[in-house]
Amino acid sequence: MEQCRECEGLFAGELHNEQFSESTQAGNSTVENKNKWTPLLVLVATSVTIGLYVPVGYNIGVVNSPAEIIKKFCNESIYERYDRSLTDGQLRILWSSVVSIFLVGGTIGSLTGSWLADYVGRKGASIVSGGLTTCIVPMYLIELAPTYLTGAMGVFCQLGITLGILIAQVLSLNQILGDEELWPYLLSSYAVFIIMCSITIPVLPESPKFLLFNKKRDEAFKQLERIRNNPNYVVEREIMEMESHMQVVSEQTQTGWNIGKVLRDRSLLLPIILVCSMQAGQQFSGINAVFYYSTLIFKAAGLSDQESQFATIGSGVINLLMGCASVVIISFFKRRGVMQLSCLLSILCLLLLSLTIIYMESYTWIPYICIIAVLGFVLCYGIGLGPIPYFIGSELFEVGPRPSAMALGGIANYGGNFIIGLTFPLMQAEIGAASFIVFAGFTTALLFLMRFYLPETKGRDPSEVAVLCKNGLRSRVLVSPIDSTITADTVSTPEVKVS
Template structure:
C-alpha cells in the first residue's frame, strides 16, 4: 500500500467528486485514507476473535478454507473497484481481506504446531512468520512503479495475492490432513485421528506410541473440564499467566517499532543519496533481509532455546534502535551517518526476524493444551492486530512531535517485554504442552523456570 498510496488517494478523491459532487479537502482526504487503512486492522481483529469458534466448529482445515475464501472474495472486490469507481467496494474489500488475515494469523501457527512432531514444533511454527515476510516482500515488489504500482494497475496489485489464496484453498481441501489433535481430543474421533497421524508421519501407528500417549494424556485432561470458550479462558485462573504472556508477546511485537522502522526507511535511504528508485529497491532489500532471517530462524528454533533466542533478538533490536536514533539526529552533521542509518535499518530488521518476529506467533501453541489453545491464540492475535492499529494511529503524531526520539519509546517497550518474560516465560523447546501448562497453573505466583534451565 505504501508506494502507490498517492495513486489510491487520488482515485478516492476523484471518485467522491464524480459520484457525490463533493470536493474533499486535504484533511478530509487524509481522514478517508486513514479509514481505508484502518478497516483492514478492524477486519484482522474480527477474524482473530472468530477463529477459535470456527476452528472448533469446522475443524482446522475448514477454518483455514474459510479464511482463503475470504481472501479470494476480497481480491475480486478489489478488481471491481476501478471498474465500478467505488470507494465503498475498496473499503469492503479491505475489511474482508483483513478478516482473512486475522484468521490466518490465528489458525496457521496453531495448525502447524499441532501437526508437527515435538522436536520440530518450533521450526514449523516459524513458517508462519516466513509466510508473512514473503507476503510483505511480494507486496513491496508488486507496488513498484515498474511492476503494478501505476494509476492503471494499482487495483490489480491489491488483488495479486489471490492466486496464492486459491492454491492454498485447493491444497487445504484436497491434500492437507486434519489436525490429529483436533480429531482425537476435540471431536473424539480417535480412529480417524490415528489414521491421519500415521499419514502425517509416514509410519505405522504401532511406531507412534509416544505421540499416542501424549494425545491420551491431553484427552484425559480435557475430559475433566468443560468446553473452553474465550469467556472461560479470560476467567480461568489456571491459564491466566499463559494468556498474559501470549497477549503480551503479540502486543509487544508490534510495539517493538518494526513498522515504524519500515516507515522511516524510505526517508533514510533517500537521505543516503539513493534516489527515489534506489530508496524503493533498498526498502525491498529490507524485505529480503526479513525473509532471509525467517528462513534462518527455522533452523535456529530447532537448535536453541526459545528464551535465549527471544532475549538475544530483543537486546539486539534495542541496540539498533538506540544507535538509529543517534544516527538520524546526526544525519545532517556527518555524511557517513546516512549510510550508518541504512546499515542500522537492515541490522534491526535482521535482529527482529531471528526471534521477536516469529516467536510470538507460535508460542501460544506451546503454552496451552489443545482445549484452551484456539481461544488463547485468537486473543493473542487480537492483541497483535490491536498493537498494529495503535502504532499505526499514534506513530505519525509521535514522529511529528518528537521526531526520531520515538525510537527510544520502542526501545523502552522492548526492554519491558524482556523484563517480564525473563521472570515468567517458561522454556518450551522439547517440552510437552501438558507439562508446560501445569507449571503455570498458579498464575503470577508460578515459577515456571524453577526446575528448568533456560
C-alpha cells in the same frame, strides 16, 4: 542464580537445549521418525505458507512504495465528489485509515477463531480469513508436527509473512505495478496465492489432536498415519500417548472452553499475559511501521525515489533470509534465549535509528548509518521477535484452552498492528524520530517480561509448562516442573516466625 547462569549462556552463545530434553513420551513415539519431514508435512507447511500467510504479508507491504500515488488518488477523488481538497492533517488521518483497515477485519476474525477452531476443526477454520489465519494456523501446524519439529513448523507463519512483504515490495516498483495506472491491480494481486492454496485444501489433513479431543479415534489414527508415514504400531503408540495426555486434563476439558472461561481461570493468567504481550509487543516494536514507511525513511536519509524503493526491497530480502534462518535457529536454540537476544538487539537498533534521523543533516555519513539501523533492526527482529510469538501459545497451552488463547493472541496482534498503522503517521508528524524511542520503550518492557516470566517451552509438553505457570505472576518459571509442583503445594502455607 538460575537467571545468572542463563544470562551467561545467552551472551556466550550457549543457547542449546541440553538441559531441556524432550519428554520420554514424545521420544518413544517419534524414534522411528526422528529428523524426518514427511511429504505430507512438507505439503502442509508449503501450502499454508503460500496460501494463507503470504497474503497477510502482502497486505502489510503493498502500500509502502505507491503511497504517494494512492494519496493523490484519494485527494483527487474527494475533490471530484465534494469539491474540496484535504489538508495535510486530514490526508494523514485518511491514509492511516487506508493502511490499517485490513487489520480491523483481522481483529474481528480473531474474535471468532476459538469457536470455529473447535466447531469446524483447525483445517476448516484456517481457510476463512486473515484474522483466523493468525490465531489458528500456528495451532494447526504445531498440532500436526512431532515434538521436535513444533518450533520449525511454527516459524513457517513468519516465513510466509516475510515472503509476502518482499513480493509486495518487488511488485510495487514503478516499472512493474506501482505506477498511476496499475496500482489497483497491485492491491488485488494477493488473490493469486489464495487460489494456489485452494488447490491443495482437499488433501490437507485435519489435526489428529483435534479429532482425538472430539472422540474420533479412528479418524485421528488415519490422519496421523498419513502425516507420520510410519508403521501402524508406531502411530498407535503416539495415539495412546495423546490419549494419556488428554486424560490428565480431562476434568478441565469436559465442560468445554471459551474465551470467557480462559480469562477467568487464574491458572491461565500468566500464559495469557505472555501470549498477548508477545503478540502485541511484536507490533509495538515498530516493525510494520518500518515496513509501511521504510521508503519515506530512506528518502529522508537522502536516497532518491528509485534508490529508496530498492533499499526497501533490500530490507525485505533480509527479512526473508532471517525467516529462513529462523527455521534452523528455533530448531536448535531455546525460546527464552533467542527471544531475549532478539529484543535486546532490536532495542539498540531502534535507538540508533532514532538518533541517526535526528542528526541526519549533521554529517554526510549519518544517512548511511540510518540505513544500516533499518536493515539491522529487520535482521534482529527476524531472529526471534518475529517468529516466536506466532507459535508460543501452542506450546504454553494444553489442547482444551488453546484455541481461545490463540484467538486472544490474534486479537492482540491485529489490534497492535491496527494501532501502529493508525497512529504512526500522526506520531511521526508530532514527535518525528522520537517515535522509534517509543517503540524501543515497548520492546524494553517486553524484554523484562520475557526475562522473568517466560518459561522454556522447547522440548516440553504443554502439560509440563502449565505446572510452571499455574501460580500467575507468583510463578517460578525457571525451575523444573517437579520443583514448581512442590512450590505450588507449599506457597499457601503461612510462614511461622520465631521471635
